[in-house]
Amino acid sequence: MTAAPSTSTSASRPLGRQRSALYAGNTGAVIRRGLLATRSTNYLVVLSGFFEPVFYLLSLGIGFGALVGSVQTSTGQEVPYAAFIAPALLAVSAMNGAVYDSTWNVFFKLNYSKLYQGMLTTSLGPLDVALGEIFLALLRGAMYAVGFMVVMQLFGLNLAWTALLALPAVLLIAFGFASLGMAITSYMKTFQQIEWVTFIMLPMFLFSATFYPITVYPEPIQWLIQALPLWHGVELVRGLTTGALSGMMLVHVGYYLVMIAIGIVFTTNRLRALFLK
């Protein structure tokens, strides 16, 4: 004799009784959908995104690095050129994966496949959709970055044990770019505007202390670069892989936390304005 029925009701009634208008606590459904849909993605395109920074590392780090010798980091350490640019490229690979997904793919789902519109006719809220899609973009960035770390390890470019902490750091970086990327994309109306994003990313990639110390620039330019997100990622990761921890790292982390928060808030509001107004 058991009183079993009392516990079985929760299975048939979805979630809590009172749902908030923004969030149904069901981000998992959005993520699961994304993972299922990746079956139909073009893996060649996905892989090419991973190899781009790897090629930079091989050509510039190994080839060009033979001419350069060593370089001084912002914390005053002398490191081989390849070990200088590798952490920057690691940050870049996290950024690339997150941005590809949160711009091109999100734009398509937003404007052509009407995916979010469909999701928001269910009991999902815009925050569920935003978090789920950002997570998927983050995941792609994280995959690129983890792959890149393996390459770094193979070439002996992780100089200190603190390089392990670069893993959570690249997750943070991917999260930041995924979040802000999706927010920006949600305001875009044409594919051309997405091209601009890609266009802006190129100089950011080249000039964010990626290939040489930021001190080569006059001060105003340095400020500009330090205002952009990639520089914070590069500095954070470089400090970790070269084993030079500093208080500035908290600033870098803080920068990304703010970026993540802004991205989520704007994405959620925008989805609501687009599909629930």
Next chain:
Amino acid sequence: MPAPVITAQKLTKKYGDFTAVDGIDFEVAPGESFGLLGPNGAGKSTTMRMVGAVSTRTSGDLQILGLDPNDHGPDIRSQLGVVPQQDNLDQELRVRDNLLVYGRYFGLPRSVIAERADALLEFAQLADRTKAKVDDLSGGMKRRLTIARALINEPRILLLDEPTTGLDPQARHILWDRLFRLKEQGTTLVLTTHYMDEAEQLCDRLVVVDKGRIMAEGSPAALIREYSSKEVLEVRFGSDKNAEAAEKLKGIGERLEVLPDRILVYSANGEAELERITHLGLEPITSLVRRSSLEDVFLRLTGRSLIE
């Protein structure tokens, strides 16, 4: 009478200065099949989106299942099934996965969804296409899949925005049959259409809307009785002679409607009117006596045809 599942009072939606839905009132009883019939731009989809809790009304009152969509959007949506005017199936997922994933959006347990998905695929006559890509389905199949998807959460109200537009007659009849079964099972249906035969087939009661306003309300039969005659005589004299002939036809039938290509004579007895016309010495190129339809109701109410 049981409490209505939808109550709209002075429901209004404006886009900027433009009023898409202009203060409409209606109620839908549980288990009823309710239709919005109107031409392009009448405000049908806009109304459906407000009822579906994905569009915020500008003013007026709206209660869905006793809840205000402004405050309880997700709660309401969890009890609705929605078939939008344009299919928005998940192209990146296969047929059955479309149902499974959609069920997860409602937070339903996996086992429940799997069971329902199989039953629904059977219901939608897609059981042999479970692994197909959505893109490879015909228009009618996509529509049935969309309906199946809308039923995964066992909704209390099913909203169908032009469920059969763009389908061939056979596909339409299959769909009507499926919708009829749902109705028999007690699901409340709210549908929009600009096909009067569809409205006559599926709706217990309907409102005729035009330019965001309700022009008339009632069952299809009652509307025809009220706004049209029993029969209609359609005569054609050739496009250049129509207007001239219409002059001479004055006084014939209860009412005349002169269209560019033909003249409609409303009367209880179409054949008798045709005889009177030939007695006048007029010889129509073609003539046809038929029963009145909702099309005639619409013409009477708005002076325009339903399908331009």
